[in-house]
Amino acid sequence: MDNKISKIGVFTSGGDAPGMNAAIRATIRAAIYYNKEVYGIMRGYEGMIDNEIVKMGARSVGNILQRGGTILKTARSEMFRTKEGREKAYQNLKKCGIDALVAIGGDGSFTGLHKFYEEFNIPSICIPGTIDNDIAGTDYTIGFDTATNTAVEAIDRIRDTALSHNRLFFIEVMGRNSGYIAVNCGIAGGAVAVILPEETTSFDQLFTLLEKGGKTNKKSSLVVVAEGSKIGGASELAKMVAERSNYFDIKVTILGHMQRGGSPTYFDRVLASKMGVAAIEGLLAGKSDVMVGIRDNKMVYNEFNTIMTQTHEIDSEALRIAKILSI
Numbered sequence: 001m002d003n004k005i006s007k008i009g010v011f012t013s014g015g016d017a018p019g020m021n022a023a024i025r026a027t028i029r030a031a032i033y034y035n036k037e038v039y040g041i042m043r044g045y046e047g048m049i050d051n052e053i054v055k056m057g058a059r060s061v062g063n064i065l066q067r068g069g070t071i072l073k074t075a076r077s078e079m080f081r082t083k084e085g086r087e088k089a090y091q092n093l094k095k096c097g098i099d100a101l102v103a104i105g106g107d108g109s110f111t112g113l114h115k116f117y118e119e120f121n122i123p124s125i126c127i128p129g130t131i132d133n134d135i136a137g138t139d140y141t142i143g144f145d146t147a148t149n150t151a152v153e154a155i156d157r158i159r160d161t162a163l164s165h166n167r168l169f170f171i172e173v174m175g176r177n178s179g180y181i182a183v184n185c186g187i188a189g190g191a192v193a194v195i196l197p198e199e200t201t202s203f204d205q206l207f208t209l210l211e212k213g214g215k216t217n218k219k220s221s222l223v224v225v226a227e228g229s230k231i232g233g234a235s236e237l238a239k240m241v242a243e244r245s246n247y248f249d250i251k252v253t254i255l256g257h258m259q260r261g262g263s264p265t266y267f268d269r270v271l272a273s274k275m276g277v278a279a280i281e282g283l284l285a286g287k288s289d290v291m292v293g294i295r296d297n298k299m300v301y302n303e304f305n306t307i308m309t310q311t312h313e314i315d316s317e318a319l320r321i322a323k324i325l326s327i
């Protein structure tokens with residue numbers, strides 16, 4: 001397995017996700033294993049434009065496998081959206097002799113890299129790293145498992161206090177466009193309802209469900225709301241319920257960015273390690289403009305165009321189960 005690639009640049013981009021460090025480590029070590037030079041590009045596309053590029057070795061990624069965040073830092077770059085920004089980035093890569101790229105991030109990062117590939121023809125592979133699990137072409141993204149476990153642990157704690165006071169809690173979890181975290185937290189945390197961006201539960205339906213819980217002697221209730229809910233976030237929904245009835249003692253918890261931090265689970269570490277190795281092996285086998293994914297427990301390479309025109313549909317079976325179990 002070899003080709004003309006000699007120096008590979010690696011970076012993280014978009015929102016950080018637990019397991020990104022494990023993916024960085026795997027990518028860098030796999031590149032070195034195959035006798036390639038490897039460079040870390042700091043702060044994603046921003047560092048590419050500002051020439052913050054550092055040579056990496058096998059030891060420079062020691063002791064990061066278990067750490068949250070990303071040692072390469074990350075950013076959402078406005079400048080890279082411009083032709084001028086991308087041209088500057090290309091010149092910096094050329095100066096270092098970088099002739100292939102691995103991006104670890106979400107769909108915004110992939111779109112940027114696809115454009116860059118079209119303009120400058122640098123072999124490029126993406127690794128899906130985002131807690132949202134909202135990328136087509138992979139059953140899981142790096143960070144989703146850890147973030148969901150973190151949220152479930154928080155929900156369990158909230159349940160203790162909710163039950164002690166007979167309270168109704170609205171708990172908001174991350175997910176701008178995706179309800180993956182919310183629906184899985186709903187099942188694992190025993191929520192009475194989950195409100196997702198993809199679903200059309202109306203406020204009236206939610207209220208009826210809550211009333212039913214009251215009538216059937218539910219002592220406390222948890223409603224898990226995805227950040228991108230179309231009928232209002234946790235605070236708004238709490239207000240709407242309070243305006244309609246004074247029966248409930250209502251509290252709101254927004255879990256926020258705590259879901260993005262912390263040590264990755266075993267699942268995310270292994271996934272990130274497999275994806276990092278697959279990215280390098282794919283590049284060296286001549287693949288480009290593709291995203292590594294895991295489907296039915298096997299590594300796959302998805303053409304950019306096939307994933308960007310699709311959405312990672314919410315698991316309808318999970319949704320069905322959440323509804324059955326919330327009675």
Ligand code: F6P
Pocket residue numbers: 015106130131132174175176227260
């Ligand atoms: O894409 C991951 C994510 O955590 C989303 O769930 C959330 O909406 C967004 O990032 C928050 O982004 P930022 O950290 O830039 O506020």
